[in-house]
Every structure is written in structure tokens, then in C-alpha cells.
Amino acid sequence: MRGLRGRLPAALGAALALALFIAACGGGDATPTDTPAPRATAAPTSTPAMVAEPELVAPRLLVTMPAPSGQVTCHCETFQSASGHLHNLHDYMVGLDPVTGEAGPTHLALSWEVDSTGKIWNFKLREGVPFYQDGQASPKYAEFTAKDVVHTWEVMAGMKGESTPPGNWTVMMDSAADGWHIVNDHEIVLTHKLIELELPFRLSEEWTFGLLSLDYWDDVGGMEAYKKAPMGTGAFSFVEKVVNEHILYKANKPHWRKTPEFDELQLLWVPESATRVAQLISGEAHIAEIPRDLQDEIIARGMKVQRSTLPSFHLWIRIPYYQPTIFTTGEPTPNYDENDPIRNPLVRHALNVAIDRDLINDQFFRGGGMPNPVDFFPPWRSDCKDEWAPYPGPGGETGCAGGWPYPYDPEMGRRLLADAGYPNGFDLVFYTAPNLGGTPELPDVAEAITGMWETIGINVDLQVVQADVLRSQQTARSWTGSVNLVRYSLDPISMAVSFLWREAPRSFIEHESLTEWKKAYDRSLDPDFRFRESQRLGDWFHNEHVTAPLLWLFAEVGINPNVVADYGVNMLHFGPVRYHEYTKAVYK
Numbered sequence: 001m002r003g004l005r006g007r008l009p010a011a012l013g014a015a016l017a018l019a020l021f022i023a024a025c026g027g028g029d030a031t032p033t034d035t036p037a038p039r040a041t042a043a044p045t046s047t048p049a050m051v052a053e054p055e056l057v058a059p060r061l062l063v064t065m066p067a068p069s070g071q072v073t074c075h076c077e078t079f080q081s082a083s084g085h086l087h088n089l090h091d092y093m094v095g096l097d098p099v100t101g102e103a104g105p106t107h108l109a110l111s112w113e114v115d116s117t118g119k120i121w122n123f124k125l126r127e128g129v130p131f132y133q134d135g136q137a138s139p140k141y142a143e144f145t146a147k148d149v150v151h152t153w154e155v156m157a158g159m160k161g162e163s164t165p166p167g168n169w170t171v172m173m174d175s176a177a178d179g180w181h182i183v184n185d186h187e188i189v190l191t192h193k194l195i196e197l198e199l200p201f202r203l204s205e206e207w208t209f210g211l212l213s214l215d216y217w218d219d220v221g222g223m224e225a226y227k228k229a230p231m232g233t234g235a236f237s238f239v240e241k242v243v244n245e246h247i248l249y250k251a252n253k254p255h256w257r258k259t260p261e262f263d264e265l266q267l268l269w270v271p272e273s274a275t276r277v278a279q280l281i282s283g284e285a286h287i288a289e290i291p292r293d294l295q296d297e298i299i300a301r302g303m304k305v306q307r308s309t310l311p312s313f314h315l316w317i318r319i320p321y322y323q324p325t326i327f328t329t330g331e332p333t334p335n336y337d338e339n340d341p342i343r344n345p346l347v348r349h350a351l352n353v354a355i356d357r358d359l360i361n362d363q364f365f366r367g368g369g370m371p372n373p374v375d376f377f378p379p380w381r382s383d384c385k386d387e388w389a390p391y392p393g394p395g396g397e398t399g400c401a402g403g404w405p406y407p408y409d410p411e412m413g414r415r416l417l418a419d420a421g422y423p424n425g426f427d428l429v430f431y432t433a434p435n436l437g438g439t440p441e442l443p444d445v446a447e448a449i450t451g452m453w454e455t456i457g458i459n460v461d462l463q464v465v466q467a468d469v470l471r472s473q474q475t476a477r478s479w480t481g482s483v484n485l486v487r488y489s490l491d492p493i494s495m496a497v498s499f500l501w502r503e504a505p506r507s508f509i510e511h512e513s514l515t516e517w518k519k520a521y522d523r524s525l526d527p528d529f530r531f532r533e534s535q536r537l538g539d540w541f542h543n544e545h546v547t548a549p550l551l552w553l554f555a556e557v558g559i560n561p562n563v564v565a566d567y568g569v570n571m572l573h574f575g576p577v578r579y580h581e582y583t584k585a586v587y588k
Helices: 081-088 146-156 214-220 223-228 273-282 292-300 345-353 357-365 410-419 442-454 467-476 493-499 512-521 527-544
Strands: 060-065 109-114 120-125 180-184 187-191 236-242 246-251 264-269 304-318 427-432 459-464 482-488 548-559 564-566
Touching: 060 273, 081 467, 120 146, 146 180, 146 187, 146 214, 214 223, 273 292, 273 548, 292 304, 292 357, 292 548, 304 442, 345 410, 345 548, 357 442, 357 548, 427 442, 442 459, 442 482, 493 512, 493 527, 512 527
Parallel strands: 060 264, 427 459, 427 482
Antiparallel strands: 109 120, 120 187, 180 187, 236 246, 246 264, 304 482, 304 548
């Protein structure tokens, strides 16, 4: 396990502060000038045969999965994981390698660098990138330029109509659109109020900054019209969306970055796992999100299982507790209860030791999960501390080599509850969602944990709701008296804590120490200080039992090998919704 350290992309585990450049190289093709000598005798000549284009077995790639919350056509309508399908439509400032996840100048920014203050970023932009419509470069909206960057920022920040996640760009990043300075069409500078070393990650294709055309936006009349017919510079053009049924894209052939092999891409929104299995086996789908306990069925019918090239998610249980008032409005927090049992660290500790993590890993993930020592601190990070995972893991290792953060000890859980003043347990609402991409097992995992908690005396009300319900509860700060099982991808530490600190727009742990920690972290450029502060944050999570960390998982999908030759990409955060320009097709 420890050998994983340092091999995952820097874009996912640390700030990117070096400028990256690529140079275009080319050479002229030789043009023949000699005329062949005439034949000595006239002879019949044959017309060279036309070489036929290879014919696809299936021109339309069909991918089936649970419907995301929102099924949006603009990143501005929702948050990160609910808009994964839009990554087919857009390019981003910073590209990530589809296999390794390493950041590089593969998308719209050719280079980026930060000054010595950590606040001023300079981006050099790629030239000649068109926007696309109907599978081809638009003749009218011919080139992406710096003005489209500022426009996209303004849309995401809620400055050009109602945007669902504006706080993520104005509060978390603490900068407004007027911080951008356009040097020329292909160079732009952003000045921040605070040190912002994670900016490349925020502008990368792991997040939501898909570039929009200012000219097109203005021509169609703004946000509402744009959402009906979105346009981007990505590898696919939008065709149609039918809520709770599908979204259809047409491949852009040729595309400036990577031309898809399939002519079309259709994402099918199908909630039932059994139905997705049937679709894959019958040929109604070619890639399918299948729970691991159903994989044997598809393998027996000639299908294959393909795993993400990188760990995709960590499963964890959020344990929300709030301040009496909402920071942003000053209004009372809904249902606030200072006596909520989960505010007590002994109770949170009891919840953790009552979970049989080995059983969950074996029963639902075939032993393929990696122990999660502390949330947001995967075992391969250099700042992971062995003391956070002292109990032997699946392979008998301890510490960051593969240990668990807690033992499975129901009797200890009962003692902790009694010490906390709850010898007869308490009532707890437990939420999870069936449509968090890449983890269709979540409802079953939650049901198993419900039984484990009930054995130590907790009266659990398990509620499986759509992800947008969870998100609305988070925004409204209405989670008092409840916990929820979710999956996250890997964010830089400074960005991860932005979901938790008091001033965040969607906080669920409004603890003053988190606010102070983030302010201190954001004032320093010293890597040693930031390293120590990261570990101090991890210590606080571990010692106060702030969450219930479970597993790191690779995403896995079923594929039909008669149609799909390979979908060997990282499925970070989203599951099988993107990188289909790299999906290799089978030809007749």
C-alpha cells in the first residue's frame, strides 16, 4: 500500500505551482516533382481501389447508469458530481491525463504559473480551438479566447443569472470576476485576495469550469436559452436530453484534441441494477455501471469487467453538526439542537467502532477496497500518519500501509454510548443515495451499517433518497440529528475543508477550529508549514472522530467486448460518464 505514495497525480494530491509548456513542432511534406518515365508499351491500367473506412460494430456507444441528480446541461445548474456527463461537451483550462490523472497542458491552457505571493496567476491559452455544434466546428463561433474564460467565471459565480454553486467560486475561492485581467486573446491573469495554490485543480477537468462561449451566450439570450442548446469545445456536441431517460451527444469529427471513434454517445439513465445488467447482456447497452455482487452474472454471459486506472472514490459517513446560526445569513440553523447526541465525540467514536469494515469490504466490494485512515487523507499521501490506522487491515498491515482506523468492537461501542450518557441508545436518521455515480452499492452498504448500529442500541431510520435531496439538505443546513453515507473523490486538503468550515456555502461541520485552520493555511506559502498544518487537521479529524471513514475504491464497470475494445481510463469522481473520446471501438 505504501508503494502507492507519490504515484497518484499531483493535481489530485497537492497544489500545482509550476508552469508547464508544450511546443508545436512540424515539418513540411515532400512534394514529388519528377514525372515517371512513360511505359514502353501501352498496357491496361487499373484504377486504384478506394480504401473503405473501417465500419463500426455499433456507431452509437450506449452507457447505462443511475440518473445523476439534476441531469443538467450547464455546470452552473448544480455541483461537481451531478454534472459529470457535461465533461463530454466541454474542455477545461487544465487537462488531466485520462489514464494517470496527471495534470498537463492538454486542454485550453498551454501554461500557467503563480508569482511569489501565491496570489497572481498567469495563463497562456491555446490558439485555434473552435466551439462545436452538430458534430463539427462552428463556422460562426470559431475560436476560444480569453474573454470566454472571464465569461465562464462570471456564469459560475452567479453574475449572469442564477447559478446553483456560486458560493463555490466567490466564497471558497475568495475572488470575483473583476480579478481577471485580459492581456490579449490568448493570455489572461487572475489576481486573488488570498493565496490560492490549488487554482489549477479548481480549473481542471476534475471540477466544473467547462469553458463557455461568450458570443454564443449573448446571441441566444443568456442562461435559459443556453441550457436548451449548450455548446462547448469538447469532443462531443449536445443533441438532446430527456429527463430520467437519456442524454445524447454527437461526436465532433475531427476534434482538435481527440476525435472519438464512436459516432454518437448516449448516456442512459436507468435506476435499477437488474435492468442495467439485462441491457448489457442483451446489447441494449455497451458499458454499464454494475454492482460488484452482480458481476458474475454478466461475466457468465460473455461480458467483461473493467476497472478504473486510479482509485476513484472514498466512502465515508458525514456526521453533521452546526453552530446555532447560519454564518451567511445570521438566521437560526434549522432544527438546531445543542443536545444532539452526535455532537458528542464519544458517540461519534461509538459509531465508528460499531462498523465491521472488513465485512463491508468483502461482502460488497470483493475485498477490493483500501482502508481509508482519515477522510481526505488517502494512504498514499505523504502526509498520511501511521498512527491514524493502527489496526490490521485486509492484508494484515497497519498504518498507512493498509491498516484500519478503528477496530470492530460492538461491546466497546456500547460502553462509549453509556459513557456519553446514552446507555439505551438514541434515535438517528441515516441517509444515503442510490445515484452517486460509480457506487451503486451505497444503499446496500447503508443497510448493513444500519444493522451494525442497531446492535449497540441505536434506533436507526434509514432513508434512501436521491442525491439532489441530500444536496438541498446540505445547503439548507437541515441535517441535525442525522448522518449520511456518501462517496467523494480526492480534493486538495485546502479545498476539501472548504465543505466544512463555517463560512462555506454548503457546510456541514461548522466548527470554529476549522475556520481558523483554513485562514492560517491560506496565509502561508511555506510547504513545510502547509505539510504540518495538513497533519494537524488530520489529527483533529482522527482524535475527535469527526467522520466515519470507510474505504477507497476503484470504479468498476461492465463492458460488452463485442462493441467496446477498451475503456481503460480513470473514472475519478464520476464513474463511467466521461473520457469516451478515448473509448476504443470494435470494428467489423
